[in-house]
Every structure is written in C-alpha cells, then in structure tokens.
Amino acid sequence: MEVTSGEKVAGSEDLIAEIFIRLPADSLARCKWVSKQWLSFISNPAFIRKHTLTYPPTLSGLFLIPRQPSQCRKVHYTALNHNKPCLPFVKFLNFRGFQIVHSCRGLLICHSESERSYYVCNPTTRQLRLLPTCSALRNDDVAVNLVFDPLKSPHYMIVCLEKLEGQQSNYTVSVYSSETGVWNERNISEESFLVPDDIDFKVGVSWNGAIHWLKNTVGGYYVDLNNTNMLLREMPQLPRGDEVEGSLYKFKFFGKYRDNLVYIISRPLLNYYEIYQMKEDYSGWDLKSRLNLNVLVTNYPCIARNFGFHPLFSEYECDVLSVDNNSGDEEDMEVVLSIPGEVVVFNLKKKTSVKMHDPVFRPSDVTIWYKVHSVYEYFETLSLV
Numbered sequence: 001m002e003v004t005s006g007e008k009v010a011g012s013e014d015l016i017a018e019i020f021i022r023l024p025a026d027s028l029a030r031c032k033w034v035s036k037q038w039l040s041f042i043s044n045p046a047f048i049r050k051h052t053l054t055y056p057p058t059l060s061g062l063f064l065i066p067r068q069p070s071q072c073r074k075v076h077y078t079a080l081n082h083n084k085p086c087l088p089f090v091k092f093l094n095f096r097g098f099q100i101v102h103s104c105r106g107l108l109i110c111h112s113e114s115e116r117s118y119y120v121c122n123p124t125t126r127q128l129r130l131l132p133t134c135s136a137l138r139n140d141d142v143a144v145n146l147v148f149d150p151l152k153s154p155h156y157m158i159v160c161l162e163k164l165e166g167q168q169s170n171y172t173v174s175v176y177s178s179e180t181g182v183w184n185e186r187n188i189s190e191e192s193f194l195v196p197d198d199i200d201f202k203v204g205v206s207w208n209g210a211i212h213w214l215k216n217t218v219g220g221y222y223v224d225l226n227n228t229n230m231l232l233r234e235m236p237q238l239p240r241g242d243e244v245e246g247s248l249y250k251f252k253f254f255g256k257y258r259d260n261l262v263y264i265i266s267r268p269l270l271n272y273y274e275i276y277q278m279k280e281d282y283s284g285w286d287l288k289s290r291l292n293l294n295v296l297v298t299n300y301p302c303i304a305r306n307f308g309f310h311p312l313f314s315e316y317e318c319d320v321l322s323v324d325n326n327s328g329d330e331e332d333m334e335v336v337l338s339i340p341g342e343v344v345v346f347n348l349k350k351k352t353s354v355k356m357h358d359p360v361f362r363p364s365d366v367t368i369w370y371k372v373h374s375v376y377e378y379f380e381t382l383s384l385v
Helices: 005-011 013-020 025-031 036-042 045-054 089-096
Strands: 059-066 076-079 098-104 107-112 117-122 127-130 142-148 156-163 170-177 182-184 205-207 210-215 219-224 232-234 250-257 260-267 272-278 285-292 319-324 334-339 342-347 352-355 373-379
Touching (some): 205 250, 210 250, 250 319
Antiparallel strands (some): 059 373, 098 107, 250 260, 260 272, 342 352
8 A cells, every 4th residue: 555645744753853852842732633643643742842942931921820819719810822822721720610729831830729728730732730739738828830941851849838826927937849750858948037017029020040929029039049058038129210209100010021030110390211120130220211101192192081170190091911022132121001091012122012902901990000910921831831
C-alpha cells in the first residue's frame, strides 16, 4: 500500500518538530487531541522547554473578578489579542466554582471552597494539579502566592503565609516545589517573623528570585526564596520626584514588566502617571516613564465626563490593569487601562491607543476605574503543572 505524503509527515518526528515549534501554545494544546503520538511529543518537557525559549510567553488577556462581597464572584476574561477573543477555560472555572487567588506567567492558583482544596492550573492546556495539603492550607487566614518563570526553570514554587492564631502580626512561611512535589519543611520558619499590619500578603509579585508585597501602597517587603533563612526584608521607599504643591499621590499598579519590578502612582491634579522601576540591587527606584492622560482625552472623552464636579472625581476616570510588552523593544511599554465602558492599551513610546473588544465593564459602572476588580494576568504557555 502506498504511503501518502500526509502519513509521511505524521510519521516523521523531525518534520513534526519543525512544524510544531512554529505553532503558538494554544494551537499546540489543541493538537494534543489528534493522536497519542502528538500528545506524547507536545507534552515532552524537552519540547516544551525549547518552545518556551523560542517563543517566550506573552500576555494574552486578563482575568477579572469583582471584589465586592455583594457581587457574584464570577470570573470574567478580557482578551488583549484581537485574534483570540475568548478563553474556554473561563467557563470551566465558573462551572467548578474555582476562585483565582494568584497568577504568574501562565499558571494560576485556584481555590475550591466546596472542596477546601487548592489547584495549580494551566488555562492554555486546561491542565489541573491538586496541591498536596499542608497545615497552613487548612487555615482560612492564609495567603498563597505562585512563583514561576518558565524562561529560567520549568518548575514553580508556591509560597504560603499563615497568620498565627492569637498573634496579631506574626506569620510562618511554607514553600512548595513542583520539582519535588512536596512542601519543604526546611523552608518553614522555625520562628515566625514580625510584620506590619498594613502589608497585603495576598497580592505578591515574584521577581529576582524573591516575592514582594506592598506595605500600605508606599513601600513594601520581600522574601528572598534563595535564602534558606527566609528573611523578610524591606523594599526601599518609593521616591516622590519633584514635589509639586498641592499634588497628591495615588497608588495605581504594582507588578512586573518584562524582567523588572514596576510601581505606578498618579498625580491626579496633574493628570499623569509616574512609572518607577526597582533597581536590581534593591538600592532604590528609578523613574522610567510618565504617562500623560491628557493624550487620551481626545479619543476617549468619557474619562473626563465628571472631572471636577465632585471631590471623588478630582482625577480622570482611568486605572491601570496591567503593563505589557510584546514587541521585543524594552522601551516599547504598553499600559492596559480601564476607562468607563472600555479596556484600552496605550503605547507610551508611540503615544497610540487600541481599544479591546468585549470589555467586562459598562459605561454606567461609575467606579469601574477605581480598583473594584481583582486582576490576574494570563500568558499562553505549554508549561506542565
């Protein structure tokens, strides 16, 4: 029987490798269902590693969850790629009643209240992994953070901070490694460390081999995960630049941009944002850029619809959801903004903006720009959980 050209391609791993390495992660995730051979090939850690280094994961969208207890805690999704407007995994999350508690470079930590369990999820491949339990995860007052960088390692860590009962400002730290599959007892503090009351451990940002948390939006702390002593260290205070009389500052964003830790604040009376970047040696913050919101008013006058009418509206109705860069040019920073009824991506270098489709927000939601949604980033990745 004569072998067809299609069968020749399907039977040649060299040809399959040449084709698959050029496909995006979400397409490869669907290819897994074609045959056991393709499933085995695409799930191979060596191939995943090569694909990740060839096409580093890029920000594809945002998961948004209402913060108000009175609202339904349903997970919404806003795509940042016009060619991929939907993500089927969102329906699965809502069907199972999962709540996202943290995200990092394509992986999620989700909590099932009904099961009282935690899962690591990859929305691209729709893989779930039930985390083994530990004493800290049984506590309701616990902060769970994910640390993952697929460009440096295929493995991830989970940092769990447990508040000690009856002690106002004392926590213990537990660390889980996907490489070993167990909670590492050596990384659990023998003595809990004293921390300030105004630090939010539930919103951590991993960078530079450490995980960072804000302290009252003016500074913060971090734990060096490479240090077996798990010491809590203080981040340098955010610089204020040239003080302007009567100009107030408001926190807007704390997160990661490319391989940098960034912090964004606003000067409402001057209608611009200041974007700071942490120095690698933690010696201070550098002012990286400013975003002048007046540039946006021409195309999006709705952000100034109530400006100056009420003390609540002493600034434009605009907020930072995320910071992105998919061009490869480090200076080509894009800031994802929420404005009344829209999600907009603004390019600081080109001073251009693009409106996203199907926003979660409605124009009538007066406070949508004022931090009423928890935001979790989604990156396409084949990484195993």
